[in-house]
Structure formats: structure tokens, C-alpha cells
Amino acid sequence: MGQRVETKLFKPDFGDCLPMVSVPALKQRMLMLTDYETCSGCQSCVMACSLTKMKVFSPSKSLVTLRKVEDRCLGVPVVCEHCDDPPCQAACPVSAITKDHSSGVVSVNRELCTGCKTCEKACPFGAGTIKFWDDRAIVCDLCNGDPACVRTCTQKALMFLPATRATVARKAELARRRRSILASIGGI
Numbered sequence: 069m070g071q072r073v074e075t076k077l078f079k080p081d082f083g084d085c086l087p088m089v090s091v092p093a094l095k096q097r098m099l100m101l102t103d104y105e106t107c108s109g110c111q112s113c114v115m116a117c118s119l120t121k122m123k124v125f126s127p128s129k130s131l132v133t134l135r136k137v138e139d140r141c142l143g144v145p146v147v148c149e150h151c152d153d154p155p156c157q158a159a160c161p162v163s164a165i166t167k168d169h170s171s172g173v174v175s176v177n178r179e180l181c182t183g184c185k186t187c188e189k190a191c192p193f194g195a196g197t198i199k200f201w202d203d204r205a206i207v208c209d210l211c212n213g214d215p216a217c218v219r220t221c222t223q224k225a226l227m228f229l230p231a232t233r234a235t236v237a238r239k240a241e242l243a244r245r246r247r248s249i250l251a252s253i254g255g256i
Contacts, residue, residue, distance in 0.1 A: 097172045097231040107225035109143030113217035120216040131208040133196035146196045148207040150174045159190035178204040
């Protein structure tokens, strides 16, 4: 019946927050990459997310947050990184956060979530990565493999690419730099 796919594990050195990515030999996983240095701050990603998920144009209803760094003329997109070993999952006292290792998607069972915000505190990318709607956590679900935010990002600050070794290394470096800039503005 189902053919077994051999998986090669690759773990670059990028700290404790980002994923160990499984790269299947036949069908590769996809990764969301966020490059704040190319972000224009236009908020098209924010609006695309809110329209797709909530059917309204509203930054407060988006799962993408855009942090503005005015003195540096930067827009820093903040969205769930879908870590392979998510700190938010380990921190959740009611096991409401799960990781689907075949798709790479981290999700929240909103029926189980108590809204304690322990997951938000555990996230290495800080507040705004995990949202709370109706006092329950929610995270980006990558739009079932076709992220609206990526489709609308004309600057290519948000990318959704196959999980190759080069992409994993690039994601790690971009995430490291983004964590650094967020920490410098008090965003973590």
C-alpha cells in the first residue's frame, strides 16, 4: 500500500528555538522564511491573513504581526516559526499544542486551551507569534500549505520554500537575525 519514505535528519547549529527539520527523500516539507531586511512594512501579509482567516481587513485579526522599527525604517514580520521541537508545546500545561511532524505544522486545540498564556511566554520569538482570540491561543496554520501572506508579499520578505539543507540554513540565519532585532527593540 503506502510506500515508506526514507527520512534524513539534518540539525544545523542555530540554538534551541528552531527546528530539526526532516527532509523526506521523495516529498520535501516546506518552510516559511521571514526576511525582515526586505520587508517594506506595507502590511499586505497582515491584511491577507486577516481576510483569509476572518474575512475582514483588520490587523488585530491577523496571525501575522508587523513590528515597526521606526528609527531603523524596518518592518519586522512576526509569525509562528513551526519549530520542530516547539517550546510552546513543551510549556503548555494541558497539552493543547501539538506538532504534526509529517507536515511540520504546529497547532492549538482550542477546546483544550485554557488561555493561560504559558505558551506565549515560552515562544523564543516573543509576544505576537501566538495570538489569543476569545481567550484561547491560535497560531498560523500555513493556510494548509499555501500561505496567503506569502502569496501577497511583493517584496518576498515572506517565502515558503522546500526544506532543503540550504533553505534550513537560511531559515536559521534569518531567524537568528530576526530574534536579535526583536530583542533590541524589546519585542522578546
